[in-house]
Amino acid sequence: MPELAPGLLYFPDYLDRAAQEALAAEIRALVKDAPLFTPAMPRTGKPFSVRMTNCGPLGWVSDREGGYRYQATHPVSGKEWPPMPQRLLRAWEDLAAYPDPPEACLVNFYGPEARMGLHQDRDEADFSAPVLSVSLGDSCLFRYGGQERSGRTRSLKLHSGDVVVIGGASRLCFHGVDRILPGTSTLLANEGRINLTLRRVTRAT
Ligand code: MD3
Ligand code: FE
Numbered sequence: 001m002p003e004l005a006p007g008l009l010y011f012p013d014y015l016d017r018a019a020q021e022a023l024a025a026e027i028r029a030l031v032k033d034a035p036l037f038t039p040a041m042p043r044t045g046k047p048f049s050v051r052m053t054n055c056g057p058l059g060w061v062s063d064r065e066g067g068y069r070y071q072a073t074h075p076v077s078g079k080e081w082p083p084m085p086q087r088l089l090r091a092w093e094d095l096a097a098y099p100d101p102p103e104a105c106l107v108n109f110y111g112p113e114a115r116m117g118l119h120q121d122r123d124e125a126d127f128s129a130p131v132l133s134v135s136l137g138d139s140c141l142f143r144y145g146g147q148e149r150s151g152r153t154r155s156l157k158l159h160s161g162d163v164v165v166i167g168g169a170s171r172l173c174f175h176g177v178d179r180i181l182p183g184t185s186t187l188l189a190n191e192g193r194i195n196l197t198l199r200r201v202t203r204a205t
Contacts, residue, residue, distance in 0.1 A: 023134070036109055041062070055081050060199075104199045120172050135158045144176075
């Protein structure tokens, strides 16, 4: 019974160890092609503690001047994003219950000190599609609430191999990463956590 809240589906250990290792290797290769960059907050230019890259036709970027947006090219190299690994597309087909494939996969890399403040994912044109999240490496303490910032929140530990599908009434929930729990996984060579989020960006025609 994986429903944590209406529309919020939790699949602990969806990827077994072999699949996690294969996916981690694919992400390492992808990061060589599309290196991690440090996004910055709109207007203030304050850097994120999380480093990012993307794969798929579109990628999420942010900087002082342009703000949050999706674009087809890497903000530093100017190259198109590499393709999405097949096993991520398969996870979407298996779990997302949405007819069209994801257009963007945001790759977040958290070092042991990185965190992500409470926010909503609302830079996409179509909220009828869910967001699908895959965690790799160290566990984290995750926090999520309701559709208002001031609402009560719950904590959830996310572990390597876990998948969360955020759809329906939970699609616009506030959420964030309170902290990484270093040393909780042996998957990656170094401490830290990788999170992959698959998203639809444009409105289906
Ligand atoms: C919403 N990333 O990139 S994954 C983001 O772990 C982002 O890196 C987080 O938020 C990360 O925008 C979260 C998506 C996620 C996972 C579980 C949730 C969103 C959730 C549970 C409740 C509500
Ligand atoms: Fe988010």
